[in-house]
Amino acid sequence: MxxxxxxxxxxxxxxxxxxxxxxxxxxxxxxxxxxxxxxxxxxxxxxxxxxxxxxxxxxxxxxxxxxxxxxxxxxxxxxxxxxxxxxxxxxxxxxxxxxxxxxxxxxxxxxxxxxxxxxxxxxxxxxxxxxxxxxxxxxxxxxxxxxxxxxxxxxxxxxxxxxxxxxxxxxxxxxxxxxxxxxxxxxxxxxxxxxxxxxxxxxxxxxxxxxxxxxxxxxxxxxxxxxxxxxxxxxxxxxxxxxxxxxxxxxxxxxxxxxxxxxxxxxxxxxxxxxxxxxxxxxxxxxxxxxxxxxxxxxxxxxxxxxxxxxxxxxxxxxxxxxxxxxxxxxxxxxxxxxxxxxxxxxxxxxxxxxxxxxTELFTPEHRQVAREIAAKTFVLMKNKDNILPLKGNERIALVGPLADARNNMCGTWSMGCETDEHISVYDGLKRAVGADVSIRYAKGSNIYYDADTEKGAVGIRPLERGDDAKMLKEALDAASSSDIIIAAVGECSEMSGESASRSDIRIPDAQRSLLKALFGTGKPVIILLFTGRPLDLSLESEHAAAILNVWFGGSEAGDAIANVLYGKVNPSGRLTTSFPRSIGQVPIYYNHMNTGRPDSDDTKFNRYGSNYIDESNTPLYPFGYGLSYTEFKYGDVCMSRDTISFNEKLEVTVPVTNNGNYDGIETVQLYIRDLYADVCRPVKELRSFKQVFIPRGKTENVSFILSVEDLKYYDSTGNFTVESGDFDLMVGPNSSNVQCKHFYLSK
Incomplete structure (x- = not known):
């Protein structure tokens, strides 16, 4: 021993x-x-x-x-x-x-x-x-x-x-x-x-x-x-x-x-x-x-x-x-x-x-504080029309939705060992953030699904109390009528994603979509707090909502973390790691796909004999790497140290990024490559590096990457991890769809 x-x-x-x-x-x-x-x-x-x-x-x-x-x-x-x-x-x-x-x-x-x-x-x-x-x-x-x-x-x-x-x-x-x-x-x-x-x-x-x-x-x-x-x-x-x-x-x-x-x-x-x-x-x-x-x-x-x-x-x-x-x-x-x-x-x-x-070491204040800080860094701001977020703190809020006061649904799947009674809901978090002087009216607004059996199958071990659909909708509209801004906490409940939780329809469930349509109809700005464990089809919500903050399932401290981001204590910096489709018919959709012999040349219309749909574009609604901030980052020109490198040389890539907005923020600068001609066909782009940089407002950071031949390798048709000499595209930007492209050659 x-x-x-x-x-x-x-x-x-x-x-x-x-x-x-x-x-x-x-x-x-x-x-x-x-x-x-x-x-x-x-x-x-x-x-x-x-x-x-x-x-x-x-x-x-x-x-x-x-x-x-x-x-x-x-x-x-x-x-x-x-x-x-x-x-x-x-x-x-x-x-x-x-x-x-x-x-x-x-x-x-x-x-x-x-x-x-x-x-x-x-x-x-x-x-x-x-x-x-x-x-x-x-x-x-x-x-x-x-x-x-x-x-x-x-x-x-x-x-x-x-x-x-x-x-x-x-x-x-x-x-x-x-x-x-x-x-x-x-x-x-x-x-x-x-x-x-x-x-x-x-x-x-x-x-x-x-x-x-x-x-x-x-x-x-x-x-x-x-x-x-x-x-x-x-x-x-x-x-x-x-x-x-x-x-x-x-x-x-x-x-x-x-x-x-x-x-x-x-x-x-x-x-x-x-x-x-x-x-x-x-x-x-x-x-x-x-x-x-x-x-x-x-x-x-x-x-x-x-x-x-x-x-x-x-x-x-x-x-x-x-x-x-x-x-x-x-x-x-x-x-x-x-x-x-x-x-x-x-x-x-x-x-x-x-x-x-x-x-002494379970659910400690120290661990909870870390969980709160981490949660806020995972939220993805997907839309923010007219900079409605962050909230100023004096708005009259109507907080509606079946997930607005659902502390037992903050954690999401695979959290059976926790005591949800110790968690706080979005409603609790907002009240704690603004105090008693700010009006926050709460209404559940809807069930998860209209059909009780469908909801029972979806919610698993953490059911939500059901209510009368018409009555709840009336309560939500009453709350909205006396508000300046509507915050709608909607999406999936915790067990709608995870093991044995496949969905054929990845829209927000029907009862909640009806609630959202009614809220959009009020003319008041609607901020969606999106709870989800997967990409969803948000085509309706993206068109009509003033803002969408994807909070996923944020864990024990989600209630406070959400309030911290809504009120600007934390500037959101999350970036998507999975593409959000425009419709279920695009699925599976992902950024690093292969090209075809007839790639689509125009995503705004149908092109006969191109690889596209009659009724939908090929592009995602929100691409891999996407995410907004409360501030605005502007990219300068991408510079390469050379346009030809040998197998034993390195390529330095630099891009200036300026914070032109009113808030300090974190930007995730992403670098992609494409091997134009190879032993086997390669994807249209592949992430090969990224850097997260904190940039104070009004400041510029020069962000640099170093690429070597190891970053260009792939598995060829014989199973070897290798790369051949040839042409490469290099792309840098804030997400996989919005990039500057440069070209270099790898020589023997």
Whole structure:
């Protein structure tokens, strides 16, 4: 047990000591105990009653459990760990997992919102706090980050990722891993990350969750794999396989994916865990029954079985049958034991079971303040006609909408561990910001949907009280009649995005659209506070609203953060990481698409035999990288240090950016490239760098980028990561649609 505490050891020395320790342990294990380490049940039923006498506890005593998930509370976890360490034959500690996706009890904005900060330091800080809180309550392993690229807004789990771009997604994936794991998980407030979902889950057909994924390997490497690899390169301790098929084979049993790519190409040395019950679900794919699916999953490189009990029920028999060798089980078991060793659990099994920490480190004032600051930086100002925002503080406000006074819906998906009674609503936040002297009249205005059954299916665990549609609309219009400005808090409720929350109609739901139309009809300016976990079709709202502030789901401190931005205490700086369509018919829509042989030459009208629609343009309503500020930034001319570079030279790009407005602000300057002719067709543009700069009003900043040949590389038709000499376009601007273009040549 002293092995991991010795100082002065090289990494090789420590690895050798870990190997000897685990060699010795495995040599004393029975086959069933090895399979037990590969078994991950849920403890979600341990809500009441005795942990000590539960069915799960008995399995732990027998050495048939390697870890648990969905148990909340350090006292319960400590007791389960005690049973594992003190009452099982070999005393192997448990690893304890949880979906700490965007906070534990202090909830940060949903990951899609976090990505819109474009601030990896901020994201790492949020992950660090999440790890501190989760570890204080007994959790040692988080099923995060989710790094799936998503380009189809119908898919609800776009809320859990970083949007549509692999470059930005890679930087964000690395930041999460660093934040969770800290200094190689040495501290008692550092936990293991689990990168999910490997792989391609965000490209499910028709945006339907759990659905088929089918794409070329070239597209996998160039458009989807990068964030997974970045997380692996950052040292992620575990990877979760995805529900979907890849090349017609379920990812959990896909040897090319889990062994050839993940381990052999990328050098991943952690362990692979399935998603919830995915081994058993292979029979529904038409791939294999439980016994054969378990064998195929193990052979492919899946080490731990979440919930299905396929390994526990069948692997012993498969060894006897000769279908698999015990050496494969030894290999999988070893990887899980190594993870526990690296977490320090063999040295101190109760590392994450300090009850005093749980009393002092959860939902602290310090953590809440950070959450409030972060939330404000994720909001995206999408429209601001005549600079109606920020508010002056003396306007009479009509605050309407079903999400205006809904504190239990501020956090969004994957926030089950928080106590929403401790949060405040938009209504609370505005009242706190302006005090009693300013008139704020509240009216709910509408239900989420007109149809009660549709709303019931949408709201999940956090329902909103329903009211009479006609009565609520009248109350909203009455409030509007005595106001100067209407603020409408509308959009999705918290469980309308996330897992199993696909939508075929991505407009604001019907009852709320009717409310908005009535409010627009008053002639009063309407400011929309948009709650959403995905891009929406905002064509109606964009045409008629005076302002749209996308607040996503901002977490525990959203109420105060929203008020801070509305009243100008914080200048919004969020930028979109996913394109907003003009209509559902454009989906999937994303900025870094390939060109066609007949590209559309004019987005204002239909062009016969061009790649366009009869009834809609090709451009998004709001493009990737877009976001407004309370101030105005003006870009000067882009300058390049040269127009030809060789493979060993660098290109310096500079652009002056001036703050011409009345507020200090942060601008995100974005640099894109296009490889004009290559071994395989390349996208019309690809993000390759960006810089966030704070510019005081009236000042100019010269923003510089350095590009090398590494920034120009891609995966060619043979799978090599390379680049050829040739012509490139370089584009700089405030978003993917508004750029200045320069040209350079890469020579041998």
């Amino acid at each position: 002293l092995l991991i505490l010795l100082t002065g050891c090289t990494a090789t020395d420590k690895d050798a000591k870990m190997e000897r320790y685990i060699d010795n342990l495995i040599s004393r294990m029975t086959l069933r105990e090895k399979i037990g380490q590969m078994t991950l049940p849920t403890g979600g039923d341990l809500v009441s009653g005795s942990v000590k006498n539960s069915e799960l506890s008995e399995s732990i005593r027998k050495g048939e459990v390697g870890g648990i998930l969905n148990v909340k509370g350090v006292e319960k976890i400590s007791e389960l760990q005690r049973i594992a360490v003190e009452e099982s034959r070999l005393g192997i500690p448990l690893i304890v997992g949880a979906d700490v996706v965007h906070g534990y009890e202090t909830i940060f904005p949903i990951p899609l919102a976090m990505s819109c900060s474009w601030d990896t330091t901020l994201i790492e800080r949020a992950a660090r706090i999440s790890a501190i809180e989760a570890s204080a309550d007994g959790v040692s392993w988080t099923y995060s980050p989710m790094v799936d690229i998503c380009r189809d807004a119908r898919w609800g789990r776009t809320a859990e990722g970083a949007g549509e771009d692999p470059y930005l997604g890679s930087l964000i994936a690395s930041a999460y891993v660093r934040g969770y794991q800290g200094d190689n998980m040495k501290g008692d407030d550092e936990i293991m990350s689990c990168v999910k979902h490997f792989a391609l889950y965000g490209a499910s057909e028709s945006g339907r969750d759990y659905n088929v994924v089918d794409m070329s390997r070239n597209r996998m490497y160039n458009g989807y794999f990068a964030p997974y690899k970045a997380a692996v390169d950052a040292g992620a301790g575990s990877v979760m396989s995805s529900f979907n098929t890849v090349d017609g084979i379920p990812a959990t049993a896909n040897k090319w994916l889990l062994t050839d790519v993940l381990r052999n190409e990328w050098g991943f040395d952690g362990f692979v865990v399935t998603d919830y019950n995915s081994i058993d679900e292979m029979r529904m794919h038409g791939y294999a029954g439980l016994k054969e699916a378990s064998a195929r999953a193990l052979i492919a490189g899946t080490d731990m079985d979440m919930v299905s009990y396929g390994y526990m029920k069948t692997l012993e028999e498969s060894v006897k049958d000769g279908r698999i060798s015990e050496s494969l089980i030894d290999k999988a078991c070893r990887r899980i034991l190594e993870a526990k060793y690296r977490l320090g659990l063999f040295d101190n099994p109760y590392k994450y079971c300090d009850v005093l920490r749980a009393k």
